[in-house]
Amino acid sequence: xxxxxxxxxxxxxxxxxxxxxxxxxxxxxxxxxxxxxxxxxxxxxxxxxxxxxxxxxxxxxxxxxxxxxxxxxxxxxxxxxxxxxxxxxxxxxxxxxxxxxxxxxx
Numbered sequence: 001x002x003x004x005x006x007x008x009x010x011x012x013x014x015x016x017x018x019x020x021x022x023x024x025x026x027x028x029x030x031x032x033x034x035x036x037x038x039x040x041x042x043x044x045x046x047x048x049x050x051x052x053x054x055x056x057x058x059x060x061x062x063x064x065x066x067x068x069x070x071x072x073x074x075x076x077x078x079x080x081x082x083x084x085x086x087x088x089x090x091x092x093x094x095x096x097x098x099x100x101x102x103x104x105x106x
Contacts (some may be wrong), residue, residue, distance in 0.1 A: 003104045004043040005062050011042065014062060014101045024069065024095035031066070036099065038062040044106040051106055060106045064099040071095050 002015040008023025025036065041060035044051045051057050071093040079088040 001044070001046040001104050003041050003045070003060070003062055005038045006040040006042055007038060014104070016101055016104055018101045019067065019098065020064075020101065021096050021098050023097070025097050032068060034066050035102075036064050036066055038064065041106075044104065046106075057106065061104075062101060063103040063105075064101050067098040067100055069095070069097050 002013060004011055004013050006012075007025065010023065012020055012022060014020055039056070039061060041057045041062055042053050042055065044057050044060050051060070053060070072095075074091045074093050077090040077092060079090075080086070
């Protein structure tokens with residue numbers, strides 16, 4: 001059984017037991033080992049049946065456990081304009097949340 005969820009402006013295909021890295025979320029309780037529930041489920045599929053939402057599947061939930069919050073690898077941003085000695089070097093680390101998918105219910 002798998003599902004497609006929407007969070008952080010992106011869509012993720014998840015199955016039970018998967019470990020997924022998504023955009024940082026701010027859960028209500030916060031912290032590690034907290035349960036989190038996604039209600040924005042776009043599709044749920046098991047072996048025989050596929051449920052497609054318009055836009056979301058009704059009464060479908062994906063439960064997950066927060067494993068860690070962190071920052072990704074540093075990306076360098078370098079701006080340069082020729083002939084004017086303009087240079088700017090900047091770094092960026094995108095925050096993320098790592099989840100383990102516990103249960104998919106439709």
